[in-house]
Amino acid sequence: MKAIWMLVAIAGLSVVTVGCGAPKDTTQAQTQSPKTSVAVDVVIAKFDTLQAGTEFTGTTAPIREVSVKSRLEGRLLDLNVDVGDRVKAGQAIAQLDDAVLSATVLQADAEIAAREAEVSQASASVGNARAQVERARVEYQQAQADANRFTKLAKDGAVSSQAAEAALTRARSAEQSLRSAEQQVNLQEQSVGASSQRVLAQEAIKLREQERQSYTTITAPISGIVLERVSETGNLLFAGNDVIKLGDFSQVKVIVLISELEISKVRLNQSVDVRFDSFPNQKFTGTVKRISPVADPVARLIPVEVVVPNPDNKLGSGQLARVKFSGRQERQIVIAETALEPSGRPTQPPKGVANNQSDQQMKPKTDAKPTASVSDKGKPKTGNVFVITGDRKEPKVTTRQVTLGDRRDGKVEIRSGLKEGDIVVVRSGGKLQDGDSVRVSAISE
Numbered sequence: 001m002k003a004i005w006m007l008v009a010i011a012g013l014s015v016v017t018v019g020c021g022a023p024k025d026t027t028q029a030q031t032q033s034p035k036t037s038v039a040v041d042v043v044i045a046k047f048d049t050l051q052a053g054t055e056f057t058g059t060t061a062p063i064r065e066v067s068v069k070s071r072l073e074g075r076l077l078d079l080n081v082d083v084g085d086r087v088k089a090g091q092a093i094a095q096l097d098d099a100v101l102s103a104t105v106l107q108a109d110a111e112i113a114a115r116e117a118e119v120s121q122a123s124a125s126v127g128n129a130r131a132q133v134e135r136a137r138v139e140y141q142q143a144q145a146d147a148n149r150f151t152k153l154a155k156d157g158a159v160s161s162q163a164a165e166a167a168l169t170r171a172r173s174a175e176q177s178l179r180s181a182e183q184q185v186n187l188q189e190q191s192v193g194a195s196s197q198r199v200l201a202q203e204a205i206k207l208r209e210q211e212r213q214s215y216t217t218i219t220a221p222i223s224g225i226v227l228e229r230v231s232e233t234g235n236l237l238f239a240g241n242d243v244i245k246l247g248d249f250s251q252v253k254v255i256v257l258i259s260e261l262e263i264s265k266v267r268l269n270q271s272v273d274v275r276f277d278s279f280p281n282q283k284f285t286g287t288v289k290r291i292s293p294v295a296d297p298v299a300r301l302i303p304v305e306v307v308v309p310n311p312d313n314k315l316g317s318g319q320l321a322r323v324k325f326s327g328r329q330e331r332q333i334v335i336a337e338t339a340l341e342p343s344g345r346p347t348q349p350p351k352g353v354a355n356n357q358s359d360q361q362m363k364p365k366t367d368a369k370p371t372a373s374v375s376d377k378g379k380p381k382t383g384n385v386f387v388i389t390g391d392r393k394e395p396k397v398t399t400r401q402v403t404l405g406d407r408r409d410g411k412v413e414i415r416s417g418l419k420e421g422d423i424v425v426v427r428s429g430g431k432l433q434d435g436d437s438v439r440v441s442a443i444s445e
Helices: 002-032 099-156 161-214
Strands: 038-044 046-048 054-069 074-079 092-096 217-219 224-229 242-259 271-276 279-291 301-309 320-325 332-336 372-374 381-390 395-408 411-416 423-428 438-444
Touching (some): 038 381, 054 224, 099 161, 395 438
Parallel strands (some): 038 438
Antiparallel strands (some): 046 332, 054 242, 224 242, 271 279, 271 320, 372 381, 381 395, 381 423
């Protein structure tokens, strides 16, 4: 009996020995087997800003709006443009009745002809007066010679003194006739000048009437698009009446109302982002051109004018615009907050592993490190990230300490520790350690 118990004890000892040896072999086998690469999602570090710009809404309007008016009274005979038509500067768009003005121009032509006839007549009179002057000069010269001769003869006693005095009288009379003829020439020349001035005045009247007649053809003062037809064919227009309204859409302006609390973010010539619901996939850039110095005394809102280039004439009037003003902020490297992982802890456990680790959730996690550490007041926050290094075919991860900045919407600023273009792990399928081989499965934006 004692021998049997000894055999049982020996058999039990053998079983215990075998059971204790099996796990050791398995552990050695696992240690000797090669470690597989961990699948990771990565992101490329790039410069960005976290500050979200404030968005305001406004309505588009043409950069210039011009009312085309009639410059004189007349009936509108033709209006050959309609709303939406494009016109060029100088293009004829309407026609007024010009019958009365045409008659006025013809009358001015007739008056010019009459005044030119007066000039011709006065010029002929000048010619006659000059001929009269020449005759009077000849007569004066002859009378003066006779007077000289008779005076000499009278001294010699050949003629009487009465004859000499008569010759002197005739010479003086001839001199007066010459002076009178010369004055007539001057008067006739002045008459020619006056007639010429009347011709010029009448020509000016004709030019004025022709200018007024040209106003009957109404032209576009600027290139643009017809916004409104104010008048219609057949209407009687007076000077100053509107005919059409034109808008210049080479640029569009948007007036937004900004609170006095937000106006500090706005400055002249600032570039802003503008979106239009009519073009949801297209981004426009505008410029702040005017900030009103006067705010609404009730709403405390300040009008700000933003100008948006419109080279393709896509934008029209009355469209809803969403304007975003971004404050001044230095651009920093920005990555997802999920990249801030403590060494050796997976960001996202593989599928099917979470259920197997339910028993581990009950254990206290004494070895876990915080995602980011905050030092004393006034010192920067720090954290650790994994950066992809090595060959593309066999990438590995390297732990790198970074200095953190502001956080917003799941993103964090990196003040130092990363540079633009670094490839950073944001999610992993298993826990990582410095130098581990990884397999890049996705690149996030």
